[in-house]
Amino acid sequence: METPVGAATSKSRPKLKISAKVKSYVLDTNVLLHDPQSIFKFTDNNLIIPVEVLEELDAIKGEQSTERGRNARWVHRLLSELLPDSRAMLEGVRLETGGTLSVIINPLLADPALAGSPILHQLRAVLPDLAKKDNRIIAAALYIKSAYPPPTILVTKDVNVALKARALGLEAQDYLNDKVPAGDEEDAYREIPLTIYELQRFCSEGAFDLDAAAARGLALNDYVLLRSDEGKTMPARYYGDGLVRRLCLPDFVKAPGGIPIRARNLEQQFLMDALLDDTIALVTCAGKAGTGKTLLSIACALHQTHDEHARYDGVSITRPVIALGKDIGFLPGTLDEKMKPWLQPYFDALEVLLPSKPPKEPQFASKKVSKKNRHDHTATIAPPYPPITYAGGGSSGAGGAGVAPLKPYERLIRSGLVEIEALAFIRGRSIARRFFILDEAQQLTPHEVKTVITRISEGSKIILLGDPAQIDNPYVDSRSNGLVYAQNRMRGQALSAHVKLTKGERSKLAELAADLL
Numbered sequence: 001m002e003t004p005v006g007a008a009t010s011k012s013r014p015k016l017k018i019s020a021k022v023k024s025y026v027l028d029t030n031v032l033l034h035d036p037q038s039i040f041k042f043t044d045n046n047l048i049i050p051v052e053v054l055e056e057l058d059a060i061k062g063e064q065s066t067e068r069g070r071n072a073r074w075v076h077r078l079l080s081e082l083l084p085d086s087r088a089m090l091e092g093v094r095l096e097t098g099g100t101l102s103v104i105i106n107p108l109l110a111d112p113a114l115a116g117s118p119i120l121h122q123l124r125a126v127l128p129d130l131a132k133k134d135n136r137i138i139a140a141a142l143y144i145k146s147a148y149p150p151p152t153i154l155v156t157k158d159v160n161v162a163l164k165a166r167a168l169g170l171e172a173q174d175y176l177n178d179k180v181p182a183g184d185e186e187d188a189y190r191e192i193p194l195t196i197y198e199l200q201r202f203c204s205e206g207a208f209d210l211d212a213a214a215a216r217g218l219a220l221n222d223y224v225l226l227r228s229d230e231g232k233t234m235p236a237r238y239y240g241d242g243l244v245r246r247l248c249l250p251d252f253v254k255a256p257g258g259i260p261i262r263a264r265n266l267e268q269q270f271l272m273d274a275l276l277d278d279t280i281a282l283v284t285c286a287g288k289a290g291t292g293k294t295l296l297s298i299a300c301a302l303h304q305t306h307d308e309h310a311r312y313d314g315v316s317i318t319r320p321v322i323a324l325g326k327d328i329g330f331l332p333g334t335l336d337e338k339m340k341p342w343l344q345p346y347f348d349a350l351e352v353l354l355p356s357k358p359p360k361e362p363q364f365a366s367k368k369v370s371k372k373n374r375h376d377h378t379a380t381i382a383p384p385y386p387p388i389t390y391a392g393g394g395s396s397g398a399g400g401a402g403v404a405p406l407k408p409y410e411r412l413i414r415s416g417l418v419e420i421e422a423l424a425f426i427r428g429r430s431i432a433r434r435f436f437i438l439d440e441a442q443q444l445t446p447h448e449v450k451t452v453i454t455r456i457s458e459g460s461k462i463i464l465l466g467d468p469a470q471i472d473n474p475y476v477d478s479r480s481n482g483l484v485y486a487q488n489r490m491r492g493q494a495l496s497a498h499v500k501l502t503k504g505e506r507s508k509l510a511e512l513a514a515d516l517l
Contacts, residue, residue, distance in 0.1 A: 054079075223270040
């Protein structure tokens with residue numbers, strides 16, 4: 001004779017809310033690691049955590065220098081406060097949101113009397129290996145579905161777990177709280193029609209008041225293109241209350257001792273305006289490969305750090321290591337050497353901005369030196385840059401054994417003007433008077449991006465760069481990654497601006513590959 005599901009454990013069953021409007025959500029471990037505060041974001045529904053989730057959190061909590069380890073410890077503290085004794089663990093507790101929180105031990109797997117349950121038989125037919133934590137979490141959701149009337153939904157950020165759950169007839173969803181609203185592909189900017197006389201007035205006065213219809217939908221610091229019927233255009237920025245102003249851009253930006261860099265298209269003009277405006281503390285920039293995100297950001301950064309009127313004391317550069325900013329201790333060498341493979345795009349940009357071969361000294365520029373004189377004086381001409389001596393004593397360059405000239409960007413790093421940051425160590429810091437560039441921000445979770453932005457002190461500026469179409473992190477997507485989340489939540493704030501780059505400038509081949517491959 002079969003024992004009804006849950007009958008053997010009626011004394012320890014969670015006391016869930018039962019109503020036509022209430023749902024039961026079973027949380028996977030990755031949801032809690034993604035957002036520890038997710039416990040409080042299911043309003044007045046039932047929230048259930050399988051005991052296997054606690055085991056997985058326990059295995060992760062020892063990761064001292066990772067965001068996952070910190071979040072696991074955070075979840076443990078929250079659950080310890082919310083479930084202070086065994087009765088609360090078994091029966092669940094009411095949350096301030098109106099819902100319930102329970103931790104369950106699945107009787108289908110724990111009670112021998114239920115070994116012949118049809119649900120367990122179905123489960124084993126599809127997922128025979130119940131030693132796997134993912135399969136046991138799915139089994140817990142199946143138990144809740146069979147034992148309680150409300151609709152049961154497994155919430156997971158693991159696509160494979162969701163697919164296996166659906167194969168068993170269980171509804172599975174992604175964690176949607178931090179996803180930006182779904183919508184059509186955003187345009188890089190909006191075009192606003194004006195008459196030729198209005199456009200001429202804008203050009204002469206530098207500002208123009210839009211009517212209510214033209215300004216509808218614009219947020220503070222949005223970039224627009226004013227266009228007349230005759231095809232004349234002028235870029236502008238929206239300042240709120242219907243007012244647009246002309247961009248105030250220099251002819252070029254230049255690193256100290258480097259070459260001048262100019263914007264090559266309209267979108268790059270928008271980005272340059274945001275990068276050079278000291279009233280904007282946060283710039284988010286999305287664009288495909290080759291659109292100039294990296295080169296323009298580092299050029300504008302160095303342009304604002306190299307004279308007596310410098311706005312910033314230096315430039316800080318970082319990006320996620322691998323996918324989630326994991327510990328980089330396994331790589332040999334100093335922090336700069338560990339980060340170098342991940343920051344090579346910025347070193348490439350610095351090579352472009354700061355040519356390796358310096359200009360000739362004026363006294364030699366117009367003189368031709370004979371072979372004899374060149375031979376006689378070669379040894380007496382000092383090298384253009386201070387030499388660097390390697391610890392191994394190997395010979396490199398013309399300066400003698402163990403000596404090689406520094407590259408221009410290496411001099412900037414040695415002087416402290418350019419710093420290499422590791423995300424693993426950024427928590428707890430206060431970053432003052434720095435131009436902070438975070439590349440590949442689409443690989444970060446919203447919580448990780450929040451952690452970085454909250455490190456920025458007064459007088460600093462942070463730039464988030466990335467391509468939402470290129471995501472390697474399995475737990476974020478084009479709507480839930482840190483870059484689009486920050487853009488969406490900060491849009492319309494006076495301290496924030498967003499620019500989208502669509503036109504590739506690296507080469508015709510790179511542009512074609514980005515579009516077609």
